[in-house]
Amino acid sequence: MRYSQYLLTTLKETPADAEIVSHQLMLRAGMIRKVAAGIYNYLPFGLRAVRKVEEIVRQEMERAGALELLMPMVVPAELWHESQRWEEYGRELLRLKDRKDTDFCLGPTHEEVVTDVVRNTVRSYRQLPLNLYQIQTKFRDEIRPRFGLMRGREFIMKDAYSFDLDEAGADISYEKMFQAYRRIFERCGLKFRAVEADTGNIGGSSSHEFMVLAESGEDAIVSCDSCEYAANVEKAELTAPAAAMPEPTAELQRVATPGQKTVEEVTGFLDVTPQQLVKTLILQTDGDQTVAVLLRGDRELNDIKLCRLLDCNEVTLASEEVVQQVTGAPSGFAGPVGLKLRLLADHEVAAMADFIVGANAADSHYVGVNLQRDFTVEAFADLRLTVAGDPCPRCAGQLESWRGIEVGHVFKLGTKYSEALGATVLDDQGKDRLLFMGCYGIGIGRTVAAAIEQNHDDNGIVFPLPIAPFQVLITVVNPKDDAALQASENLYQALLQAGIEVLLDDRDERPGSKFKDADLLGIPLRVTVGSRGLKEEAVELQRRSDGARTMLPLAEAAEYLAEQVRQALA
RNA sequence: CGGGGCGUAGCGCAGCCUGGUAGCGCGCCUGGUUUGGGACCAGGAUGUCGGAGGUUCGAAUCCUCUCGCCCCGACCA
Numbered sequence: 156m157r158y159s160q161y162l163l164t165t166l167k168e169t170p171a172d173a174e175i176v177s178h179q180l181m182l183r184a185g186m187i188r189k190v191a192a193g194i195y196n197y198l199p200f201g202l203r204a205v206r207k208v209e210e211i212v213r214q215e216m217e218r219a220g221a222l223e224l225l226m227p228m229v230v231p232a233e234l235w236h237e238s239q240r241w242e243e244y245g246r247e248l249l250r251l252k253d254r255k256d257t258d259f260c261l262g263p264t265h266e267e268v269v270t271d272v273v274r275n276t277v278r279s280y281r282q283l284p285l286n287l288y289q290i291q292t293k294f295r296d297e298i299r300p301r302f303g304l305m306r307g308r309e310f311i312m313k314d315a316y317s318f319d320l321d322e323a324g325a326d327i328s329y330e331k332m333f334q335a336y337r338r339i340f341e342r343c344g345l346k347f348r349a350v351e352a353d354t355g356n357i358g359g360s361s362s363h364e365f366m367v368l369a370e371s372g373e374d375a376i377v378s379c380d381s382c383e384y385a386a387n388v389e390k391a392e393l394t395a396p397a398a399a400m401p402e403p404t405a406e407l408q409r410v411a412t413p414g415q416k417t418v419e420e421v422t423g424f425l426d427v428t429p430q431q432l433v434k435t436l437i438l439q440t441d442g443d444q445t446v447a448v449l450l451r452g453d454r455e456l457n458d459i460k461l462c463r464l465l466d467c468n469e470v471t472l473a474s475e476e477v478v479q480q481v482t483g484a485p486s487g488f489a490g491p492v493g494l495k496l497r498l499l500a501d502h503e504v505a506a507m508a509d510f511i512v513g514a515n516a517a518d519s520h521y522v523g524v525n526l527q528r529d530f531t532v533e534a535f536a537d538l539r540l541t542v543a544g545d546p547c548p549r550c551a552g553q554l555e556s557w558r559g560i561e562v563g564h565v566f567k568l569g570t571k572y573s574e575a576l577g578a579t580v581l582d583d584q585g586k587d588r589l590l591f592m593g594c595y596g597i598g599i600g601r602t603v604a605a606a607i608e609q610n611h612d613d614n615g616i617v618f619p620l621p622i623a624p625f626q627v628l629i630t631v632v633n634p635k636d637d638a639a640l641q642a643s644e645n646l647y648q649a650l651l652q653a654g655i656e657v658l659l660d661d662r663d664e665r666p667g668s669k670f671k672d673a674d675l676l677g678i679p680l681r682v683t684v685g686s687r688g689l690k691e692e693a694v695e696l697q698r699r700s701d702g703a704r705t706m707l708p709l710a711e712a713a714e715y716l717a718e719q720v721r722q723a724l725a
Numbered sequence: 726c727g728g729g730g731c732g733u734a735g736c737g738c739a740g741c742c743u744g745g746u747a748g749c750g751c752g753c754c755u756g757g758u759u760u761g762g763g764a765c766c767a768g769g770a771u772g773u774c775g776g777a778g779g780u781u782c783g784a785a786u787c788c789u790c791u792c793g794c795c796c797c798g799a800c801c802a
Contacts, residue, residue: 167751167763168737172795192794247800264802298726298800312802355801364802373801458799471799564802598802633760667762674762685761695761 156625158660163200165672175371177607178303180616184676186624193300193308197600200676203624204603205311209290211342211621212313212597219335221286221315226268228292232258234267238575243468249296261294266572266594269316273590274578280320280588283580284328288315290599304600305560306373311600317593320582322569325591329567332595336365336563339597343606344619348557350376351386352564353459359568359594366559367605376559377541381552388556389459391541392548393502401508405523407492413518416487418452421520425511429453432511433504433524435489437478437496440467445481449491449500449532451507454539464499464536488513491530492521498530501538560605561598568592607677616677617699620723625658627716628678632666632685642709643684646694649713655720674699679723680716682707 166183173179181187186201197205213223232250235241241248241260249261262268269287277285293312300308317328333349340347345367352364364387366376378385386392415424422429432452439445444465450456458470478486481496490513491498504526511522526532543556573579573590582588603622610617620626627650631643643659650657658678660669666685673681683695693706696716707715 164735164752166736170736171731171738174796189794245800293802295801299796299798301796306801310802314802469799561802596802601802630761635760663760665760665762665764667760667764670762672763683761687761 156658158658159662161200161658162198163676165675173303175302175305175608176611177371177604178305180607180611180675181303181604184616187304189303193297193306195304195307195309195600200624201603204618204622205599207622207624208343208599208602209311209313212290212339212599215335215339215342216286216288216313216315218338219286219331220284221288221317221332221335223289224272224287225289225291226262226265226272228262228294229259230262230265230268232260234271234576235260238267238572240267247295247297249294262291263293263295264312264594264596265289265291265314266316266568266592267576270572270576270578270590270592273316273318274573274576277318277578277580277590280580280582283590284317284319284324286315286317286328286332288313288595302371302604304604307600310598313597313599315595317595318573318578319591319593320580320588322591325567325569325593329565329593332565332593333363336565336595336597340365340367340562340602343602343622344610345562345602345606346609347562348376348378348385348559350378350559351384351390353387353390354566359566359571362564362566364559364561365563365565365597366557367562367602367609368557369560369605369608370558371608372558372560374559374561376557377543377545377554378557379547379550379552380555382547382550384547384549384552384554386541388541389457391545391554393537393539393541393545394548395502395535395537396506398506400505400526403508403523403525403528405509405525407521407525407529408523409514409519410522411518412488412520415518415520416485421511422452425520425522427511431507431509433491433500433507435491435494435513437473437481437486437489438470439473439477440465441469442467444497445473445477446497446499447489447491447494448538449498449504450539451501451503452511454501454503457538457540460536460538461499464538482513482515484513484515484517488515488517488519490515490521490524491532492524493530498532499538500532500535502535503539504532505535560601560608562602562605563595563597565595566593568594611677614671615675618677618679620679620720623656623677623679625656625678626720626723627655627657627680627682628660628673628676629657629682629684630660630666630669630673632669632683632687634661634663636686638689639684639686642689642694643682646682646684646709646712650716653713653717655717680719682712682716 164185169179170182188196290313294309297308319325347367349363352362354362375388377391415421418429429452433449436448482489509523512524514521545554570589578590579587629643647659679699681697688694692709697704
């Protein structure tokens with residue numbers, strides 16, 4: 156491709172509304188342009204990177220035995236009614252009506268549709284196992300899209316769905332996809348970790364997320380420093396401390412704490428540590444239950460764990476009015492003593508004695524509080540958010556924490572959808588059997604963004620070669636210099652012949668601008684053709700990754716570059 | 726949806742408080758000089774000041790409403 160004929164408008168200045176570096180660079184390098192919140196144009200240069208990732212995904216899916224199909228983006232509501240998700244999915248599901256007033260939605264994921272395909276086409280266990288995938292535009296009406304392609308409302312996703320006769324088969328399919336994902340992200344040149352994850356509203360029994368490690372990641376993950384355990388903090392388990400409940404030593408006593416509401420205020424006022432306080436959260440579920448949860452003062456609630464325990468979809472902090480009504484005090488003074496509410500406590504609380512709680516009365520707390528003696532709870536459970544330093548649930552190690560960008564997610568679904576939609580096959584006994592499913596997603600655009608997040612420097616993008624829009628960039632220092640123009644033209648043609656993806660910067664621009672653009676665009680191999688080198692019948696090769704420069708004899712340059720590309724792709 | 730902020734040329738911004746000719750830098754177009762790290766000279770184009778209503782002789786500026794966008798929280802590939 157000749158730069159002079161390409162649509163590639165780079166920006167010198169960073170657009171004001173881009174916050175994270177991948178978004179800024181994608182905008183500056185002319186990869187994407189925003190159309191509306193969370194909705195983007197993929198410009199030619201950006202689309203090439205997207206296609207690269209798609210191609211790697213395709214190859215690995217095919218290698219794993221999956222078959223590509225394409226399902227519609229607009230999905231009739233009927234299918235979503237069958238799975239109950241029309242009601243359950245919430246407002247991320249963009250609903251619309253056609254001219255006949257029939258309900259449709261824009262597909263945010265395709266379990267229903269693919270299950271419909273399979274129930275209508277697969278009759279026998281002999282057609283199994285089956286894995287169908289597509290690469291398609293999804294729409295989720297996110298509450299808050301952000302960070303460019305990192306969290307769009309419209310985004311390109313690879314989604315695969317496996318179908319097996321039984322759970323053992325489904326486990327094998329899951330493992331195959333797991334390995335395929337590893338290969339995909341390795342080939343994309345990413346540093347990542349597979350972690351245990353919550354299944355959210357996709358449902359199913361277990362899942363793993365593939366996290367690209369990056370400071371800007373929206374997810375917190377923990378991993379063990381001595382075993383293989385790694386999990387999203389939402390999911391990370393904590394085993395109950397073995398310590399027995401300590402004996403009370405202090406009397407229950409009410410103290411005045413005027414205006415001291417937060418944990419910091421109360422502990423500061425009483426000159427104690429947050430570890431000596433038990434906070435009482437008054438929460439409401441989407442099922443309109445009100446419950447109280449006890450946590451050690453320095454801990455945070457993991458609402459996903461609580462939801463699982465309460466079998467609800469959402470918990471929110473109760474409003475000031477509700478707190479006032481159930482505790483008889485303004486928020487900040489709630490406590491378990493005498494509280495008439497369902498009362499749950501984190502395991503850690505069971506190991507505490509002589510602690511501090513709110514007194515359910517304005518401006519006062521209790522000190523010297525003890526379980527059993529002063530109040531009882533309905534149950535102890537694992538309810539808090541894991542933090543770095545917590546013990547590993549699998550071994551004697553300690554957990555470390557990281558930030559990650561979720562680029563892939565694999566789920567074991569079981570029979571949730573096959574049961575809802577009635578997807579069965581006949582087994583070897585001639586009996587109907589429900590299919591065991593798995594589903595597997597990769598955010599294509601997000602993977603590109605994550606790769607940039609992980610591979611850039613102050614001057615711009617540093618594309619890993621396998622996903623670079625072009626592999627080689629030829630910079631003609633002065634296109635008015637006929638010898639240089641001719642030499643670069645020859646090199647360009649030779650590289651095209653060799654099947655190399657090459658961009659020839661033949662613009663009549665000052666060299667400085669071209670070099671700046673070259674750095675910004677991040678094409679892995681840059682060849683500079685100028686009079687300086689041509690005197691020695693040579694061109695200069697500079698690697699974007701480390702800036703290393705070498706002179707290449709003109710006659711061998713094409714072959715050498717082609718070999719470099721081949722090696723990088725091997 | 727709650728909280729915070731912003732909408733003025735393609736991009737980055739000033740002007741608004743205290744109403745009176747819409748500006749700067751970069752980019753873009755034309756011509757010339759220049760050519761190994763964002764050149765220089767000369768000339769040029771570009772705005773319904775997010776939108777609607779109001780106040781006023783007069784509104785980018787003041788008032789009301791509205792739409793959009795960004796950031797922090799709950800959702801997710």
